[in-house]
Amino acid sequence: MSMNVEQIYTGCLAQGAYYITSNGEAAIIDPLRETAPYLERLERDGVKLKYIFETHFHADFVSGHIDLSARTGAPIVYGPTANPEFDAIIATDGQEFKVGDVTFRVLHTPGHTTESSCYLLKDENGKDTALFSGDTLFLGDVGRPDLAQKAANMTMEGLAGMLYDSLMTKIVPLADDITVYPAHGAGSACGKNMMKETVDTLGNQKKVNYALNQPDRETFIKSVIEGLTPPPGYFGMNVAMNKKGYTSFEKVLNQGLTPIKVNQLEAIVESSNALILDTRNPADFVEGFIPQSISIGLSGDFAPWVGALIVDVNQPIVLVTEPGREQEAVTRLSRVGFDNVLGYVEGGFQAWKEAGQEIDTVDRISAAEFASKVDLEKDKVVDVRREGEYNAEHVDNAYSLPLAYINTWIKDVNPAEHFYMHCASGFRSIIAASILQSRGYRNFTEIGGGFKAIKETPIPCTDYICQSKVFNK
Numbered sequence: 518m519s520m521n522v523e524q525i526y527t528g529c530l531a532q533g534a535y536y537i538t539s540n541g542e543a544a545i546i547d548p549l550r551e552t553a554p555y556l557e558r559l560e561r562d563g564v565k566l567k568y569i570f571e572t573h574f575h576a577d578f579v580s581g582h583i584d585l586s587a588r589t590g591a592p593i594v595y596g597p598t599a600n601p602e603f604d605a606i607i608a609t610d611g612q613e614f615k616v617g618d619v620t621f622r623v624l625h626t627p628g629h630t631t632e633s634s635c636y637l638l639k640d641e642n643g644k645d646t647a648l649f650s651g652d653t654l655f656l657g658d659v660g661r662p663d664l665a666q667k668a669a670n671m672t673m674e675g676l677a678g679m680l681y682d683s684l685m686t687k688i689v690p691l692a693d694d695i696t697v698y699p700a701h702g703a704g705s706a707c708g709k710n711m712m713k714e715t716v717d718t719l720g721n722q723k724k725v726n727y728a729l730n731q732p733d734r735e736t737f738i739k740s741v742i743e744g745l746t747p748p749p750g751y752f753g754m755n756v757a758m759n760k761k762g763y764t765s766f767e768k769v770l771n772q773g774l775t776p777i778k779v780n781q782l783e784a785i786v787e788s789s790n791a792l793i794l795d796t797r798n799p800a801d802f803v804e805g806f807i808p809q810s811i812s813i814g815l816s817g818d819f820a821p822w823v824g825a826l827i828v829d830v831n832q833p834i835v836l837v838t839e840p841g842r843e844q845e846a847v848t849r850l851s852r853v854g855f856d857n858v859l860g861y862v863e864g865g866f867q868a869w870k871e872a873g874q875e876i877d878t879v880d881r882i883s884a885a886e887f888a889s890k891v892d893l894e895k896d897k898v899v900d901v902r903r904e905g906e907y908n909a910e911h912v913d914n915a916y917s918l919p920l921a922y923i924n925t926w927i928k929d930v931n932p933a934e935h936f937y938m939h940c941a942s943g944f945r946s947i948i949a950a951s952i953l954q955s956r957g958y959r960n961f962t963e964i965g966g967g968f969k970a971i972k973e974t975p976i977p978c979t980d981y982i983c984q985s986k987v988f989n990k
Contacts, residue, residue, distance in 0.1 A: 520619050520640055522647060524698060525554065526715055529820055530578050530852060531704035533715055535649055537638065538564050539617025545591075546570045546636060546649050547700050548581040550852045551766050552588055555581070559589070566591040567616050572651025572700055573633040574599070574759045576664050576752035577707055577821070579854045582759075584766050596634025597625045602761045608634070619646075624687045626653040628680020629660030629707075631669045635688065637695075647696040648719060653680070654688055655699045657712035659728040661745055664707075664752060673745075677738040681731075689729065693720025706752075706821065709744055746904075749921070751824035755854045758830070764856055766848075773847030775860030777835060779872045782807075782862060791833035791859055794823070796846045797866065798839075799947035803963075807837060807862070807869055808877040812951040815839075815846060817944045820853045825921050826952065830854035836861040837869075879950045881963045884970035887937060893977070897936035899961075901949045902968065906941065911968070913977045920945045923952055930958055939964040939971060 523536045527549060535546040536558055543564045545555055559566055566589040569582050573596070582593045583603060593605040594614065600607075608614075610625035618641040625634050629652045638647040652660035662676035669676065697719050703711045710727065723729055731737035777785060785791060786809075795802055795810040796819065802812040813822050815838070824830075836858060838846050843861045850858060862869060870876060882890070891898065898915040900907050907917040918926045920940065930936075930953070938961050940946040950963045964971065972978065 520617070520646075522638070522696075522698070523558075524715060525549075526702070527852075528704075529818055529849065531702045531711075532578060533698060533700055533702065535698055537616065537619070538562055539619045539641070541565065542567045542617040544568045544570055544614075544616045544621065545585065547572055547575070547651070548585055550579050550581045550584075551848055552581050552585045555585060556588060565589075568614055568621070569593045570614075570621065570636050570649070571595050571599075571759075572635065572649065572653070573630045574601075574756050575652075575700075576748070576756050577701075577705065577824075578852050579755055579758050579763060581766070583762055587765070594623075596623055596632050598627070599632035600760075624648075626651075626680075626683035626687050628662055628676055628678075628683045629653055630665040631671075631676075631679075633660070633683075637691070645692055645695055647698055648688070648691065649698045649700075650688070651700045652707050653683060654697060654722065654726075655701060655708045655711045656697065656714055656717045656722065657726055658708040658710040659684065659726075659741060661708060661748070662741060663745055664748055664756075668756070673742060674738055677741045678734060680741065681734045681737045684729065688719070689723065691719055693718060693723065695719040697722055704818065706749055706825075709746075746921075749821070749825040750828035750924075751830055751853060754830045755824075758854050763854070766851055769851050769856045769858070770844065770847055773836070773850070773858035773860065774843055776863035777860040778863055779869050779874060782835065782869075785859060786835060789833040789859060791835045792827065793837060794827075794834050794846075795837040795866070795951070796839070796842065797837065799944050801866075802947055802951070803879045803881050803965075805870065805876045805878055806866060806951075808875055809955045810837060810877075810951060811955060812947050814944060814947075815842060815849070819846075820849045822920075822948065823850060823855060824853040826923065826948065827855070828924070831857055834858045837866055840865055840867075877954065879947065879954070879963050880959075880961070881965050884964055884966050884974050884976075887939075887962075887964045887971065888974035888976050891937060891976070897934065899936050899938040900968070901938060901940045901945050906968075908980070910978050910980050912939075912971060913979050920949050923949055927953065927956065927958070932958055932960055935960045935962070937962050937964060939967045942967040942969050 608623040620639040622637040636649040663673040793810040901920040
């Protein structure tokens with residue numbers, strides 16, 4: 518059986534796991550939490566899983582390494598200096614692992630984290646064929662060096678210097694025709710400048726990747742650190758779960774799929790201090806929802822937003838979903854470590870509504886209504902898009918308050934002062950609206966269709982960045 522490499526890409530997390538087979542054996546690199554997709558492939562191909570390779574202790578998702586090892590008996594492999602609290606092979610730099618007729622060589626590449634390692638795949642003839650680069654080398658970027666600084670007792674400048682040394686001594690000398698398979702693509706918070714492509718040649722990366730084209734170590738350090746935004750708050754908790762272990766996915770799923778009747782919800786929420794997470798489409802949420810619910814729709818970057826905004830992976834959660842999507846919601850939450858899903862509202866919001874329970878709504882107006890009502894000299898307009906989107910173009914005099922930082926800026930909101938709020942299309946502004954209302958802030962109006970719709974009105978927009986504006990001061 519010839520060698521086969523399959524990239525299993527998950528768009529919501531912008532994450533690439535890898536399934537490699539050769540002559541009756543297989544290896545899996547950086548698997549996601551749920552094991553079923555991998556077990557199905559192994560059975561389909563009639564191969565034995567020989568190794569589970571981990572490139573590092575991931576911060577942005579919980580890997581499936583422990584469950585997968587338990588189900589298959591395959592050992593987990595980490596690079597040098599890793600110290601997990603479970604059985605694993607801690608490889609030495611340069612150590613080789615045979616899988617069928619191919620060989621994986623460990624390249625210790627510290628910088629993103631101290632244990633970060635890449636896996637160089639040699640084909641049946643011993644030729645260097647592919648590099649599974651983890652978070653060391655992305656397409657168009659490299660791994661951010663600020664996530665592991667506390668654990669490593671180092672500065673991010675020190676880690677960036679290690680990353681430079683790793684890239685220049687271990688990766689750049691490799692042949693140009695090697696295929697690069699990174700752990701993440703555009704949209705991941707593990708880097709800042711990733712390409713939308715998910716596979717490339719090393720030779721092309723040597724040409725186009727800004728980080729590989731810095732003139733010296735000092736310039737590299739400066740360029741890699743520049744422009745980094747604060748990492749999401751849940752990252753440290755995911756690292757701990759990947760390092761220490763976690764509850765089996767099957768147990769998490771079974772608990773999460775517990776139906777909760779409408780007349781049970783209030784007691785469960787009060788006794789457990791649970792958060793009601795509504796995963797329906799934001800357009801449906803706006804029309805009516807269970808009071809105090811937080812809206813984060815499954816249709817968007819669901820798991821990363823949950824991690825960024827709820828932060829505490831131990832937070833008890835009760836789900837409100839579109840019927841039939843309960844398992845998807847529980848699964849995607851588990852990928853970022855939110856394992857404490859107590860169950861879901863049986864029958865969803867429709868059941869709540871039909872039971873005659875209290876319903877809340879969001880004050881939403883169209884962009885055309887906004888254009889007819891707003892006075893940009895007097896009224897406050899809040900833009901919850903990313904800073905880069907705001908900087909490119911925004912409503913005149915609007916405040917830039919990115920959704921990702923709402924837990925910080927919400928304390929500056931004056932409940933007595935009305936403001937208008939929008940994002941790009943309506944997904945993020947509804948998340949913000951639900952968080953504001955759940956904490957008692959109701960004196961705002963959300964703009965349906967977001968900046969995209971506003972652009973179709975006469976409202977003046979600008980690319981001028983007013984750095985001095987401070988909300989509510």
